[in-house]
Amino acid sequence: MHVWIKPAGVWIALLALLAATIGAAHAELGALSIALNLLIAGICIGLIGILFMNLARSSVLIRLAAASGLFWLLFLFVMTAGDYLSR
Amino acid sequence: MTDASALIREPWEDFARQKEGVSFGFWIFIASEVMFFGGLFFAFAVDRYLHTQAFRIGLQHTDLTYGTINTALLMSSSFFMTAVVRGAPAGLRRTTVFGLAVCAALGVGFLITKGIEYHDDISKGLIPGAGFPLRPDATQLFFGFYWIMTGVHAIHLFVGICLVLLIETLIVLRRLPLQSPTIEIIGLYWHFVDIIWMILFPILYLLGRWP
Amino acid sequence: MHPFALYSTVSGYATSVDNFFFALTLLSIIIAGLVFVLIAYFSVRYREGSPHSGGRRPGLELEITWTAATFFLFLFIFWWAASSELQALHAPTNTLDIHVVAKQWMWKIEQPNGIREINEIHAPIDTPVRLIMTSQDVIHSMFLPALRIKQDVLPDRYTYLWFTAKKAGVYHLLCTQFCGTEHSRMTGRIVLMTPQDYAHWTSTQQPAQSLASQGEGLFRSLGCSGCHGPNSSVHAPDLAGVYGHAVQLSDGRTVTADDAYIRDSILLPRKDIVAGYAPVMPSFEHIVSEDQIVRLIAYIKSLSSDRVLNAKGERK
């Protein structure tokens, strides 16, 4: 039974966040609304990654592997932003 | 664990290390997948920056109801998958078999919902090309991304469902021991596909939804 | 044409590029020579069985020295290159503007006074000249080797090149972005002439309406004047004096009304909406051709210079 209980908390949290993000999208908050949507998406990903995918209890090596994709993606985004924002 | 020692494969000498190695290797694969989808999100971000207004107009024509249902389905499937990945090494056969079945069912549910949504989109003519109903032209870029992003994600999910059904069969037939690292990495894959949707959902259904 | 143009004096810029090139070549030969000579020397001196083999070698100190030396050397080269780039970045304001429309596999040139040329650009020396370029299909690239300049020419966008030549002559004009089957035949000439010759050449060509006056005709026939004209009842921005000036947009940004901005305003009117106006203008995408846009821009530009002249006149 214990394999169900802890994940269930995360599950409920995820569904609550889903409701929250839809609410945020409809509230006319302008840019803040977009920021909230993205922030909540980030939290959901964090919950799934860290708790469901067990990064919380993985070795340093595995955490590094998980982080490397995001880190390298930054190069793509930041360097190209340098082009588009200064054109 | 006698069950586990039978799972050792060349060139590994120790099962715990093999398990760690498999999971490390799979995380590198996920990093690679992050770059794959990252490229797509990157292209989306650039075009959204160039045509913010058109992308909002496009987004207001996606169907939030289907999107929300699908998000809830995937979130739930991830929950069941977590129970599988935790239960299997502990030898909880019933939990594993049940969890995998629910996962596959939720995945199929997602694809069916998506199919209905696609059908609606097509009947509204939301396929880029001549006669596209929305203006300005850059809304076509948005729908280009919509089709490609959801399509590539759906292919990933389809592969995930096949893998889940495969190990489900092998487990039921007792051909795959519950301690096998395969179950864990298929779980990782499933969660990853879920995570991709957690990004697709806001950028295709939410950002700038307000009228 | 120049048979051997490794050192160009066609423009001051070209000469400065060449000076930089030959300085860097010299430096490279020194570095490569050093490596080659050392490898050869070591191979002989420390050949198998040589009494000199073995013994302590320097370590970290040498490593740090050559790392630092390389770093600062490269930094210096970067500084040299970057400062040269920054100097050439902005064209002077009083350029002679020549429009270039590229298509598979041809260059269409339009002189400011309406003369059309194919695969040939006539331009005066001692005058800053600007090429305003766009493409009808794929990406092309305008390469003027004698002037040491090159710029890709993109569809649905303007890119620019500028130069002030100082030596008359006939030089290559080449496409350097692979553009399909006859890419290598998409070549032509740039004819640089003294200003007197250029004026003479212009006067001997088919008398054509200037681009601006052709644009004025289009401005009416396409219906632009219905809204943007001085007596219009529609609330649309007055275009006189817009060109080259800052425009306040409805979302708070400020942009300069250059060629690209005017082009966008015609084709994608909802992209940048001028503050205080409703977004009512229809898009002219697929309605006007690149050639027509060139004329419309020339016309709007001419409105601007008229205004400046009038203002000056009034002050007098």
Add this chain to the structure above:
Amino acid sequence: MTDITLDRLPHVEAASLSYLTEGHTLGSWLLTTDHKRIGVLYALTITFFFFIAGAAISVVRLELVHPHGLFITDEEYNRLFTLHGVIMVWFFLVPSIPTTFGNFLLPLMIGAKDVAFPRLNLMSWYIFVAAGLVTLYALIAGGVDTGWTFYTPLSTFYANGNVIAAAAGVFIAGFSSIATGINFIATTHMLRAPGMTWTRLPLFVWAIYATSVVMVLATPVLAMSLLLIVAERWLGMPIFDPANGGDPLLFQHMFWFYSHPAVYIMILPAMGVASEVLACFARRRVFGYVAMIISLMTIAVIGFMVWGHHMFVAGQSPYANLIFSFLSFIVAVPSAIKVFNWTATLYKGSITLKAPLLYVMSFIGLFTIGGLTGLFLASVPLDIHLHATYFVVAHFHFIMVGGTVSAFFAALHFWWPKITGRMYPDAWARIGAMTTFLGFMVTFLPQFVMGYDGMPRRYHVYPEQFQPYHVISTIGAVILAVAYTLPLFYLTWSLRYGKIAGDNPWHATGLEWKTSSPPPKENFEHTPVVTEEAYFYELEGVEDNGS
């Protein structure tokens, strides 16, 4: 048999113990999971692709003798150079050293039985072959005339030819690259023998590791950019289409985000080979071992941030040009340091000029020239003039062919005795090495000159003033073709008639030399224990003899 070393056995028996004799059927090769056999399979495959792409460019080179061409049409010309580029880049250079020598040597060098995921390894070969066949079909049946860069909107709306199939082929090849990369990273992390610490790893292993990181993280972005091209061309999904407000430069950003690091996929393993061979034939430790590792990793990381130097004239922001230019100069620093370290490795060594060392010297020489001309292209004003001219062509051939292919041949000659158990005729090999260098210089040096003079690349017909350079270049290409074919003969000859090599013909350090030649299937009889640092050659620790 425990007490007898293998080279004292009659060779029939010695051979019977090796990976080569584990099975003689075709099935035993096609279903093998042995990293050594997979390495050999890759070697055969990429050799095939090398000669296909070489044949294509031979026609092109011959055609260029005359300013108006000799015997093919514009369309055929464009298809041939596209075939050359696509096949050489993705089916020879990118897989070259990693999939052959990386596969064969990585487990041996770290004292492992095999790579971490042997079945994945075999699968990646099959994917590679399938990808190669799809691409080759696309390029030969119907042809593709976009150049290897697939720039939009040419590739999506205007090119006629099998763009979709070619892009699909390259896309599939990406899976093979990624699988190989994952395998190598996991192997290096998880399967090192006891005592094989990170600071004892041979530099070749470090190089393969750095390469794998680049493969795993860069390839997917290429895959995505190709997928978007296919979606646009095939399904009409506008992404880059300027008519709908899309930006062709976006494709170029994505494409070069892979394709610039791809150059490091090609050159980093070559650097690893150079270090191994130099240390062995100088009988000294590689000078600045730690600096070499740091520079390898720096190149692998910063190499991801310089792609914009391919776009200086593309319409990119001039400020972005400056940033990319700056980072390009920065990434040149570790490359320069590596050249200095290799040179210094020879200092106070005991040097024998065997064929592998000659190939490595050729590598260093050509790489140095390629690297230095890279500085020209990193400078914005010079690149504006030189971009898309023969100067660029010469520059990247110096790096990718002069560098990588020389190193590939060095590796082939250095590890040939280990792979086959036989020695080749060294005199012939030395002639081969010197001919390669000569042929290369004659082919590509004139291209720098004509490039600066304004000769654009990808030109079928060209202004007559450039003809003398093209003629010299073609003569060089003939020499080069001979030089590249030569090893095919004497190496094949050696398989049957070559001297038995013995375990360690070069008296090299490194675990791969501590097992028999060819190695047994399981690599080592007992898992080796490492007690000393890499390259512990006899001259290390010998005090100065006062001369």
